[in-house]
Amino acid sequence: xxxxxxxxxxxxFGSAFTKLFKAHPLVDRIALCDCESDKVKQFLNxxxxxxxxxxxxxxxxLDEICRADLDALVIITQPWLHAPQCIQALxxxxxxYSAVPVISLPDDEEILDWSGKLVEAVKxxxxxxxxxxxxxxxxxxxxxxxxxxxxxxxxxxxxxGEYIHDVxxxxxxxxxxxxxxxxxxxxxxxxxxxxxxxxYAARGAKDSPMSYPTHSISGPLHVxxxxxxxxxxxxxxxxxxxxxxxxxxxxxxxxxxxxxxxVSLRICEFREIGSTDIDRCESETxxxxxxxxxxxRNVWVENGRTAPGTAKPIMATAPEPSEPGSKFIxxxxxxxxxxxxxxxxxAFKYAMNPNADPNSDFQPSGHGGSHPYLVHEFVxxxxxxxxxxxxxxxxxxxxxxxxxxxxxxxxxxxxxxxPVF
Ligand SMILES: NC(=O)c1ccc[n+]([C@@H]2O[C@H](COP(=O)([O-])OP(=O)(O)OC[C@H]3O[C@@H](n4cnc5c(N)ncnc54)[C@H](O)[C@@H]3O)[C@@H](O)[C@H]2O)c1
Numbered sequence: 001x002x003x004x005x006x007x008x009x010x011x012x013f014g015s016a017f018t019k020l021f022k023a024h025p026l027v028d029r030i031a032l033c034d035c036e037s038d039k040v041k042q043f044l045n046x047x048x049x050x051x052x053x054x055x056x057x058x059x060x061x062l063d064e065i066c067r068a069d070l071d072a073l074v075i076i077t078q079p080w081l082h083a084p085q086c087i088q089a090l091x092x093x094x095x096x097y098s099a100v101p102v103i104s105l106p107d108d109e110e111i112l113d114w115s116g117k118l119v120e121a122v123k124x125x126x127x128x129x130x131x132x133x134x135x136x137x138x139x140x141x142x143x144x145x146x147x148x149x150x151x152x153x154x155x156x157x158x159x160x161g162e163y164i165h166d167v168x169x170x171x172x173x174x175x176x177x178x179x180x181x182x183x184x185x186x187x188x189x190x191x192x193x194x195x196x197x198x199x200y201a202a203r204g205a206k207d208s209p210m211s212y213p214t215h216s217i218s219g220p221l222h223v224x225x226x227x228x229x230x231x232x233x234x235x236x237x238x239x240x241x242x243x244x245x246x247x248x249x250x251x252x253x254x255x256x257x258x259x260x261x262x263v264s265l266r267i268c269e270f271r272e273i274g275s276t277d278i279d280r281c282e283s284e285t286x287x288x289x290x291x292x293x294x295x296x297r298n299v300w301v302e303n304g305r306t307a308p309g310t311a312k313p314i315m316a317t318a319p320e321p322s323e324p325g326s327k328f329i330x331x332x333x334x335x336x337x338x339x340x341x342x343x344x345x346x347a348f349k350y351a352m353n354p355n356a357d358p359n360s361d362f363q364p365s366g367h368g369g370s371h372p373y374l375v376h377e378f379v380x381x382x383x384x385x386x387x388x389x390x391x392x393x394x395x396x397x398x399x400x401x402x403x404x405x406x407x408x409x410x411x412x413x414x415x416x417x418x419p420v421f
Contacts, residue, residue: 002028003071003382006094008062008085010039012183013099014076016366018043020375021074022052023351025343026383031057033065035188048354066092072382073097076132078184079104079212080196083114090125097130097378100214101402102395106200106207106247108403112419115396119421122392130378130388131395135219135284137370137377139336144223144288144295146338152302153290156261159220161286162268163213167244167251169283177271178244197247206249208235208409209269213402214395216267219286221259222394228257228265228401228418235409238272245272255405257418267405284368298336300329333369340364340376348372396421 005027007018011034022030030052032040040058043049059065062085065073072095075085083103089096103114122129135141147153170176185193200207210233221228235250245251251272257265287296294301340348345362352365352372364372381388400419408416 002026003379004029004031004069005379005382006031006033006057006059006065006068006070006073008033008065008073008075008089009077009099010034010043011076011078011187012180014074015039015043016371017074017076017375019046019048019351020348020372021379022049023347024375024379025347026379027052029053029057029070031059031065031068031070033059033062035060048351062088066094070094072378074132074378075099078190078193080193081189083118086129087118087121090121090127090129093125093127095128095130095382097132097374098395099132100134100395101212102131102399104211106197106211107205108211108406111211111399111403115399116421119392119396128381128386128388129392129395130381131214131390131392131398132374132378133214133218133390133395133398134367134370134374135215135286136222136390137373138219138284138368139333140286140295140298140368141219141222142338143300143331143336144219147293147295147300148223148225152293153288153295154292154305155290156224156226156263157289157291158264158266159224159286159288160266160268161216161218161220162270162284163209163215164268164270164273164283166273167242167271181244201247207247208249208253208402208406209251209271210253210255210402210406210409213267213269213405214398215284216269216286217265217398217401218390218394220265220288221398222390223288224259224261224263226259226261226263227397228259228404230415230417231255231257231401231404231408232413232415233405233408234413235406236272242272249406250409253405253409255401255408257401257405267401298331298333300331337364337369338373340372344372344376348375393421 005021032043034040037060044058073089074097076099082098086096086098105111167177184190233253233255235253238245238251252270255267259265292305349356349362377389404416404418408414
């Protein structure tokens, strides 16, 4: 028997996931929820949804859908709402998938407070929580996870993670930050945002790119299965009175963390920077260096040293170099990805393109092809009653790292310990 799933928040990002969740073979029934009923109707009236969605399963409030007979809720609402909504959903007995981050607010204490409350709510409820972090389901992360599990990096030494998203960047305006902010802060719920930030501004609380740190931090941390201990960070403020940054201390922050595996991790969260090239994957990327193997920009390199005490070279099962004699192995996304089960691929193919050629292969798309993998991981975790790949502890730790870096940058690089929950 499959699962019953409710989708809360059918805006710009949530609507990209609706058909994928509906199409998954382990999902029997889908409920839809958005405060704006036209967004719900758009999917209710879509013939692709018809076999799993009915009018009876359509809602316009979180309170209502929490009372429904469902196994799990997928919450893709505005980022300042996530934590309280996820806690409400967990307390109503549902497993929860949340869009990133745990919560985004211009107050470090509140971010930590909500992160702690969320960890507690997961424990108390006995339900699972998954953070929908796209970076962890990108092909680069899948490849590095496999290499790390096989010990191919050797001891980790150093890593870098970046989320470079200029305020005026974005492909054809789709992910332009001014436009994203405009749409998120209009409509039934969004229009309450201005009053909220004004209240924080009145008491001098300031935001920073580090309140949304998951895309840069999560890849290296996930691959190395590490936690951050402390950080020194610096920020650059906006200096041309751009209203977008009016309530921010900094528009760019660079942080150097020490991790519990001895690695130094350099993180950049940049929002005002001369790079708008989201297309070429320069904006959301990481590099990981080990004593025997390293990964950077789809290239894997090994030095061929054997691990002490082992008879064979440790890279015996590494991919073949693309050119004979070369030690550099450059891979395509397809070569780096884990495979999805055949029946899931087939179902997703038509969710993404109803007119897909039956003989064509499935091409994952959305944030480096992560979207179908996020959906498959959450649905499988709920169906198999297991922890998802990105847990509430991971999610809370990313926030604690962001808060520590913001505090350090406010104190001119002073070393700050990363709070522990
Ligand atoms: N790479 C990524 O991981 C990535 C990319 C884009 C967006 N996101 C995240 O996705 C989230 C959504 O972004 P978006 O651009 O789609 O926002 P959006 O404003 O377009 O959509 C949010 C929707 O949630 C609905 N909503 C809010 N509260 C609700 C409630 N209580 N009950 C029912 N509906 C409710 C709103 O009506 C709105 O339609 C954000 O938190 C963002 O951080 C993540």
